[in-house]
Amino acid sequence: MTAAAPANTSIPLQIDSIVKRFGEVTAVDGISLDVLERACLGLLGPNGAGKTTLIRSIVGRVRPDCGSVRVFGQPANSLAARKELGWVPQELALYPLLTTRENLDAFGRYQGLRGKALREAIEWCLDWASLADRADSIVKTLSGGMRRRLNMAAGLIHRPRIVLLDEPTVGVDPQSRNHIFEMVEALRAAGATVIYTTHYMEEAERLCDSIAIVDHGRIIAQGSKDDLVAQSFGTRSDVLMRLAAAAPVSAAWTEARGGTLQDGVAHFPVDRPSDIASLLEAAARDGLDVVDLVLRRPNLESVFLQLTGRDLRQ
Amino acid sequence: MIPTIVRNGFLALRRDRGALVLAFVVPLAFFSIFAIIFGPMSTNSTPRVHVLVVDEDHSAASSRLVRGLHRERALACDTRPEAKAGEPQPPDYTAATAEAAVKSGTAPVALVIPAGFGANPISLAPAPGRKPIRILHDSSNPVAAQMAAGMLQKVAMTSFSTSMADVGMRYFALASGGLTPQQRQNLDSSLARMHDLEARRDAQGDGAAAASSENSGGLLPVEMRDVVGENKKSPMIAFYAAGIGVMFLMFTASGAAGSLLEEAESGALDRILSARVGMTTLLAGKLTYLVLLASCQLTLMFLWGAAVFHLDLFTHLPGFFVMTVATSFAVAAFGMLLASISHTRAQQASIATLLILTMSALGGSMFPRFLMTATMQKVGLLTFNAWAIDGYTKVFWRDEPVWHLLPQVAVLVGAGALIFLIARRFARRWESV
Numbered sequence: 001m002t003a004a005a006p007a008n009t010s011i012p013l014q015i016d017s018i019v020k021r022f023g024e025v026t027a028v029d030g031i032s033l034d035v036l037e038r039a040c041l042g043l044l045g046p047n048g049a050g051k052t053t054l055i056r057s058i059v060g061r062v063r064p065d066c067g068s069v070r071v072f073g074q075p076a077n078s079l080a081a082r083k084e085l086g087w088v089p090q091e092l093a094l095y096p097l098l099t100t101r102e103n104l105d106a107f108g109r110y111q112g113l114r115g116k117a118l119r120e121a122i123e124w125c126l127d128w129a130s131l132a133d134r135a136d137s138i139v140k141t142l143s144g145g146m147r148r149r150l151n152m153a154a155g156l157i158h159r160p161r162i163v164l165l166d167e168p169t170v171g172v173d174p175q176s177r178n179h180i181f182e183m184v185e186a187l188r189a190a191g192a193t194v195i196y197t198t199h200y201m202e203e204a205e206r207l208c209d210s211i212a213i214v215d216h217g218r219i220i221a222q223g224s225k226d227d228l229v230a231q232s233f234g235t236r237s238d239v240l241m242r243l244a245a246a247a248p249v250s251a252a253w254t255e256a257r258g259g260t261l262q263d264g265v266a267h268f269p270v271d272r273p274s275d276i277a278s279l280l281e282a283a284a285r286d287g288l289d290v291v292d293l294v295l296r297r298p299n300l301e302s303v304f305l306q307l308t309g310r311d312l313r314q
Numbered sequence: 315m316i317p318t319i320v321r322n323g324f325l326a327l328r329r330d331r332g333a334l335v336l337a338f339v340v341p342l343a344f345f346s347i348f349a350i351i352f353g354p355m356s357t358n359s360t361p362r363v364h365v366l367v368v369d370e371d372h373s374a375a376s377s378r379l380v381r382g383l384h385r386e387r388a389l390a391c392d393t394r395p396e397a398k399a400g401e402p403q404p405p406d407y408t409a410a411t412a413e414a415a416v417k418s419g420t421a422p423v424a425l426v427i428p429a430g431f432g433a434n435p436i437s438l439a440p441a442p443g444r445k446p447i448r449i450l451h452d453s454s455n456p457v458a459a460q461m462a463a464g465m466l467q468k469v470a471m472t473s474f475s476t477s478m479a480d481v482g483m484r485y486f487a488l489a490s491g492g493l494t495p496q497q498r499q500n501l502d503s504s505l506a507r508m509h510d511l512e513a514r515r516d517a518q519g520d521g522a523a524a525a526s527s528e529n530s531g532g533l534l535p536v537e538m539r540d541v542v543g544e545n546k547k548s549p550m551i552a553f554y555a556a557g558i559g560v561m562f563l564m565f566t567a568s569g570a571a572g573s574l575l576e577e578a579e580s581g582a583l584d585r586i587l588s589a590r591v592g593m594t595t596l597l598a599g600k601l602t603y604l605v606l607l608a609s610c611q612l613t614l615m616f617l618w619g620a621a622v623f624h625l626d627l628f629t630h631l632p633g634f635f636v637m638t639v640a641t642s643f644a645v646a647a648f649g650m651l652l653a654s655i656s657h658t659r660a661q662q663a664s665i666a667t668l669l670i671l672t673m674s675a676l677g678g679s680m681f682p683r684f685l686m687t688a689t690m691q692k693v694g695l696l697t698f699n700a701w702a703i704d705g706y707t708k709v710f711w712r713d714e715p716v717w718h719l720l721p722q723v724a725v726l727v728g729a730g731a732l733i734f735l736i737a738r739r740f741a742r743r744w745e746s747v
Binding site for chain 2: 059
């Protein structure tokens, strides 16, 4: 990902200073992005950060007040751009009274597929989404996870080069979530450029090679996970220590060594893992028993907290 | 606990505009509409029956009868067709042209006064050889013929009072064995005064409208003939099939078009529009589906009519096809408009219920338009129902050729196209925001 550049037909996605307001609310506030081929960009931010509006601007469902979006050099709303884009919306945008196969057939036709190409695309979707055994089931009888997978397949049946996944794991159980991760990884392996919005940092960490943290319609930080952590925390880690002592004693002891007590757990920032030894020695010297001890590297959630002062899921 | 449940119910109702409208606005609207339609039926503004009058006798008595019919406020009598602008006045109706006019729906009834009527206008007993007045009627309007027949007897009583007295006294003289000279003189004197009075009233013209009692004694022999439905197996089935069919068609089209709102709510509409489908294409696809659905529904209705009620469908297939396509198109466009102007299914259901029942009431789906006042009949022409029913009536009842359906088809298709364009305009809100 780089800063926005002039229209270039080799760059899958170029977003240049787009702004979108809904009345008094500025949903997207001057975002610029270039997404390179085969990249997987995670848009990480809390609900209402502007991620969905950004995605809808890319697929032409939202008209930016200013700025532009280009897909392989073509305007976002053009037919050429639509052909290259595959959008999986947050909602289960399916026909509930049609079967799995009939839904795929309908959305394939909306994408211009016909005949053998359509049949092959449907079979690929059923296989990719592991729904072959439910091909003739009415959608409303499918489980939530199956519907989510079909929702993805319906958006990508035309095998687009750019895939936009808008919180595809909302409301699914852990097993189905893993299934969806595998589907995304298969897409990446096949060479697709992926943009993945989520407010689950573990999803972004697992799937994306680059992450843009979005808040209040702006990108407030961008880079790989390690880059973002390094930018915010340097080499610093957290030591989490639980002491077998009364809370006032634990609190006083923790504060005296530059830490904070949260929910009975002492948090100490350390620059090197070897700093743990001095903390353990101090506890032993002061007659405090250490019940539990963990060294934790800061994660994306910590980065978000650091940058915005708020939790990702707020 | 119960107060909480009641409170929750009212809170939910207050925030559901569709339910509020259904609960409080729709009943008032219907009350008003039906009061307007049916209210005048119980007052003096009862619709007048259009009657064509043919005088084949041209005698003083027949002229007096025609004048009496003209004076009758319940009837709107014509003896000749209305002249078209710039064209000469057409000749008076003959029995043949009047019958053709009834068949074409110009008027529901024609009275034909036969030659020789004036020689013996009324009779208190069967008179062999007397020709009856013929009442040619269209049984699709069963009220008109009965009303015209009743009014004819009433006019006879008021127009031929002296003849009645003459005839009555003749019967009295025969039955009583003769009058004394004094009785004969008094009677002649009274009859002379009556003749004089009748002559003066004739001279005064139409201003002296008859105001006699409702007595109808069958003074004039009449012969009634249903000139439109005499060969029909089941006269009014086409009317009911069209009337009820169009009303339910509108409900069906409105419900099916509502899928657009469901797709908008589920996000499917966004997904479709982000593919290679434009809004116009999408709406045209929905419209085509609705036209086919409505056509199937109407076909089923008429097939049922043919199978169960002996509706003569298969000899009227071209006209049926033309009317069914035109009606389905108009109704489908109407459904699209309802969906495009509504923001939720509940809102759409409220608007649809209000509009469809109103149009059905005004347009004759619930109550024949010919029984409404002239004004309400004209208002009814603002509805699809009226044009569709008129068209189907032409096909199945009057056996008119397909090209006679041009006015109905033009209105239905033209209005449908206009409504579809308006729906397309409203649908812009679903395009990029």
